[in-house]
Amino acid sequence: MGRHTDSDTLHFLEDEAVSGSAKELVWRLLVVDDEPDVHRATTFALAGVRILGRALQFLHAYSASEATQILNTERDVAVVLLDVVMEREDAGLALVKTIRQDLHLNELRIILRTGQPGYAPEIETIHDFDINDYKTKSELTRTKLYATVTAALRAYEQIRKLDELAFYDRLSCLPNRNKFIDLSEERLKSQSAADDVIAILDIDDFSEINDALGHQQGDRLLQSVADRLKAELGSEVILARIGSDTFGLMGGQSVVNPLRVLAMFREPFQVQDDSMVVTATMGLTKLLSEGVSGRDALKDANIALKRAKKSRRGSFVMFSSEMGSDIRERVRLLQSLRSAVESERLFIVYQPQINLNSGKVVGMEALIRWRNEDGTFVPPDRFIPLAEASGMIVAIGDWVLRMSCHELVRLQALGLTDLRMSVNVSQIQFRHPEFLEKLNAALLDTGIRPSCLELEITESVAMEDADFMLETLNLVRELGISIAIDDFGTGYSSLSQLRQLPIDRLKIDRAFVSELQKDMCGGHIASMVIELGRNLNLTVIAEGIEEEAQAQALRDLGCHEGQGYLYAKPMTPPLLKDWLVSRGSIS
Known part of the structure; x- marks a missing residue:
């Protein structure tokens, strides 16, 4: 190696300078070179130097493998001064790849040095592996070494600060x-x-x-x-x-x-x-x-x-793994629901509501169904809660409301002029800020008489946030629409709250109807709901009637209306029309 006459040139001397006190904050530099003279010259050139307010502490490795071991165990190494050619011609560049790809030391700054300029790295390598600088050893005078290390340490400090902002919580000083x-x-x-x-x-x-x-x-x-x-x-x-x-x-x-x-x-x-x-x-x-x-x-x-x-x-x-399966199934079902909405695999069926005394058809309840591409059905109690949780219920509910209103127009045109259409409304829909606006738009767009539309809300929804419910239900009633409390008897209604609500109809849950003939408490609840309806001057309708004995028991108790498989299953519009013709309800 040739000597320079510049007094600033690094001379390979025997003395190795000792870094500053280990107790203070220091910058840790790793010198990696297979020539001991380079180690001595580097530490001598930077002995006693303070950079950005800190002294320097040197670590030494004489091969790429030794450097890898040090970097695996030592923390907070800021800069590596790395010889390109050591035990192999590519040893230095191979170590660079190890530092970045295997050890993931992305903050660490790398300064490549070589005594053989012919082994300079490609520009792509410098860029891809974030090499801070490349110098021939003959270039690195004391001043230039100082400047090069200072620039590397400044970059390291800036990266650390950015890392703290990106990866640490400033309030608790914990990782984010x-x-x-x-x-x-x-x-x-x-x-x-x-x-x-x-x-x-x-x-x-x-x-x-x-x-x-x-x-x-x-x-x-x-x-x-x-x-x-x-x-x-x-x-x-x-x-x-x-x-x-x-x-x-x-x-x-x-x-x-x-x-x-x-x-x-x-x-x-x-x-x-x-x-x-x-x-x-x-x-x-x-x-x-x-x-x-x-x-x-x-x-x-x-x-x-x-x-x-x-x-x-x-x-x-x-x-547990079962929880993971449940979540994956919910995600799969939600994706399928989105697809079903887009491909129009959701449809509406209508179940007739009957006057229990006269047998006359007085209303229809609109019920949503989901049929898969293979013809199988997804139960409403599986997909409706999912639609509510995802917010999709707002768009789906608006579609059901409009489709039901259009079907009511068709049925009334067939001669059922006073027919009522009942549409279920979820809590999410009911609380949506545009609910009343959409409700009014459906009335105007379809031209139905508001008195022929009934909204069903569950007992739990009706009893929640009494002030909001009272205000909103009154606004619904001002439009001329009637209101029914669905699944009545399954919640915890306050009688005083119920008296205040502007409702028209109580609907007895099917569970209580099924227990009418079994001497169970459900039968007593059905009786109490009917008595409550009578005292509040409300119409009472029972759902889930499957046997004539149940219908007779409800008539004896004073129940006004009913629906269930005894009369008809929920039907698509064409089947519903055929059923109405068979009963003589329409010609």
């Missing part, structure tokens, strides 16, 4: 959701996760705490919870804040034990001058077999958490 997934996946790939669980911890009623005490106090509570979890769980547990009031945990089953973790919430949290008692709910999974990703495991824990919040608030639920 994305970082938790990365850390959990690293741990799953190692052999140390065999006994691990992944858990999500949710602080109960946190939104109410925020509303009552303000967001600042809520933030202080979160900090206090994070501090206690960190202190109690220790460094072996991966702890992260993965949502506004949720924490992710990964560690051994003995440490991330739900009973142990939830016990940490027995003592009040000191939040400034307040002592706050809060509870938490957990969902966990220990199904961390080979091939399970951190992201999938977190989803499983979240499924368990949702189950816990529904039925075991303040406690925990452990994920």
Whole structure:
């Protein structure tokens, strides 16, 4: 190697400078070169130097394999000064690939050095593997080495700051959701996760705490919870804040034990001058077999958490494979439902409603059905809750309302001029801000008499949020539409609330009708509903009538109307027309 006359040139001397005190913050530099003189020259050139307020600490490797071992065990190495040609011609570039692809050290800055310019890396390699700089050893005078290392350290610091913003929660100083997934996946790939669980911890009623005490106090509570979890769980547990009031945990089953973790919430949290008692709910999974990703495991824990919040608030639920099957089936069914809506495989059938004394057809109930491409049917009690949960029920319900109104126009044109059409309305529909507007539009567009349309809402919907229901139902009645309470007797109605609601009809649930002849309490409930209807001057209709004895018992009790298989199954419009002709209801 030729010498330069420039006094700034690096000279390969025997003395190796010692870095600054190990107790202070330092920049850690790894020198990788198979020539010991290069190591000595580098440390001598930068001895005593402080860059961006910190001293330098040097680590040394004399081969790519030795460097790999060091980077596997040493943390916070900021810069690698790497010889391109060592034990093999491609040893340096192979190590670059190991650093980026295998060790995933993406923050680490790499400065390539070579004494053989013919082995310079391709531009694509510099770009693809994020190489900070490339110099020949003859170029690296003391000043130029200082400038090159400074630029690399500045880039490293900026990347770390960006990493903190992207992967760490500023409030709790814990990793965020994305970082938790990365850390959990690293741990799953190692052999140390065999006994691990992944858990999500949710602080109960946190939104109410925020509303009552303000967001600042809520933030202080979160900090206090994070501090206690960190202190109690220790460094072996991966702890992260993965949502506004949720924490992710990964560690051994003995440490991330739900009973142990939830016990940490027995003592009040000191939040400034307040002592706050809060509870938490957990969902966990220990199904961390080979091939399970951190992201999938977190989803499983979240499924368990949702189950816990529904039925075991303040406690925990452990994920099972059956839960995963249930969720996958729901997702599959939801996708199929979207497809069914788009391909018009949903259709409406109509079940006649009969005056029990005269036998006259007085109404129809519109019921939605779903037929698969193979001809099989999906039961309404499976797909309607799914439509409600996904919000699809709003569009589906609007379609049912309009189709039912059009069918009523056709039936009235056949001579059933006073026929009533009953349409079920879900809670989601009823609370939609455009519900009344769409209801009025359906009346105007189809031209039906409002008095011939009846909306059915369930007892539980009718009793929820009394002020809102009273206001909305009154607005519905102002349009001239009648209102029925469906499945009456299955909920917990308040008689005083029921008296206030502007309703026209009570509908006895089929379960109570089926028990009329069995000397069971259901028969007594049917009797009480009919008596209540009489006292409130409401029409009473019973559903699910299958036997003449049931119909006779209902007539004897004073029930006005009924529907069920005794009279007719729900039918498509063509079959309904044939049925009406066979009864002589229309010519």
